[in-house]
Amino acid sequence: MSTKVLICDDSSMARRQMARSLPASWPVEITFAANGREGLSAIREGKGEFVFLDLNMPVMDGYKVLETLAAEGIETRVVVVSGDIQPEARRRVMQLGALEFIKKPVDVVKIAELFGNLHLQRPPERRRDTRRVRPPPAGTRRPPAKLSPEQRDCYREIANVAMGQAASLLARVWDVFVLLPIPHVNMIEISELQMALKATEYDTVSTVCQGFIGSGIAGEAVLFFHDFTFADIARLMKYEGKIDKATEMELLMDVAGILIGACLKGIAEQFDVPFGLGHPAVLGQHVPLEGLLTDGVAWRETLAIEITYTIENYNVQCDLLILFTEESLDIMSHKIAYLLD
Template sequence: MNVLICDDSGFARKQLARALPADWNIKLHQAADGLEGVEQILMGNGDLIFLDLTMPEMDGYGVLETLQREGLRNKVIVVSGDIQPEAYQRVMALGALDFIKKPAAPETLRELLRRHGLWQQSAPAPLPVAVQGSDQHPVQSAIQFTPELRDVYQELANVAMGQAADLLARLLGAFVLLPIPNVNVLEVSELHMALSAAAESDTLSAVCQGFIGAGIAGEALILFHDASFQDLARLMNHQGPLDHGVELELLMDTANVLIGAFLRGYANQLDTPFSQGHPVVLGQHRSIQDLIQTNQSRWRRTLAIEINYRIQGHAVQCDLLLLFTEDSIATMNHKIMHML
């Protein structure tokens, strides 16, 4: 059987390949985005496809729509960090065989494959899994921030982002549109530029919350676009005028959901629990330049993870930035080396 893993993260592809049954007699192929995945499928390399949803070029929904449109009957198992109920409903309606969340545990995969008649456990004589592609690079120094490490950080953020979106989607009864997380090590001037680029509206409201745990520390920053308050109030079934106090309550509720869920998901993957400080309102209805000017002493050289959350069909948009201290990078890199 030709099995295709289609995911933009090299780390996620390797992680999934390692989780597959060792005695499964397959030929394994890889694709780094949806377009490449469709090409591999058309070449006959995707009898069974493990498909991510959030990818550049063409996302997982686009791949499923292409298969459906072309009348191709390849078996597809979606493996995604986006675990919203609507995401599950959409992929199943598009013909997916099943849906599991990232990261996929070996026992979960074995049970799923057994249930669908795709694999049966044999006598313990492990066969090597042939991995096609050029993802197997030597491990780099733990103190560097290499492209391979950036890929791992992006995948960790992808999983945590999906968990936070699922919680927000259930709270609002809506579908949260998810981007590909942006991960970079930034100097303070570059961070200010990134913050400015994240804000497209004239005014913002911002909440900051510190966190710390086992050599890792940083701040989570929510930039909430002021034009979002009206739709957010409707989604939360707020009755009455939208005054300053109500906006503050909506802001804090959204920040608590997104920051808390993201940090839990991120910490669980690193096996490092975080203690969170009290959330602090940095400002309401202010320009991004004012927020940066007032709080610039807080942010120095940092590992920054940026995620833009939007609600489908509503004018609700906010940016979540995770700003890890420079000292935290070496600690996290060391943990990641064990994962690699």
């Protein structure tokens, strides 16, 4: 008799990866759900004897799914699969009744260990995928195309994993819980970028920028700090002196070093390329957004990833914007092609 397995994740790429990681010898009927509400409906219909559950989803997140299952007394076996690898995230889901917590991207070896620990059928041994994607031949560069829905989903999942790694590092350093959003991924004209920045809810920001490059992929990571965050950042970093402009700059650079460095490392690992990082630079302290990023920029088009980090129970919020040059896009498309097969 087959086991009814539900894979609940807002990323179609992540759903496919999870399904491929299951042992071929395990008789299953797989149902997919794109958010927690769909997942709950499927479980109530009897399609989720065993559930692989993401945490960070639209409509209803994984925490709410676990809370609802407990409140309604629905019995099912739930394994959380998430890019949010903060220790507090794991503690919370286990307290809510999850059997286990595994991190993204899914590791076949970890799945094998999971099946052994839960006394399920152990999957057959699989070879690691050692394929390497070749860069496009010289002279064949095409004008950058708009993102397909599959490409957008793939980049968003890559950002989701990197975002979780950065949040986990910050959570461990500060002993806090970081609230994470669904990353925004867009292909935009540089002129549109300035319009998007103007539409944000803050007038002035303090900003750190750091360039990166590796194997033909290059860009800039920009961290925007809301001006109201500095007092709480100082408290979290146990700074007790007067907060002047020089102190703010130190705080900016320390936080940027954690978030930018960890996030770019997570992206580089998934692209299987080494990123060299430039020296971080403060673009401005308590300055208006107008012209902050676009003055002197020669790019025409950019792939932009936007992530907002918010510290639970503290008045701390910052936005990380990762911009890839248009010359990087063909190589990145080739890098993710095998994920979309």
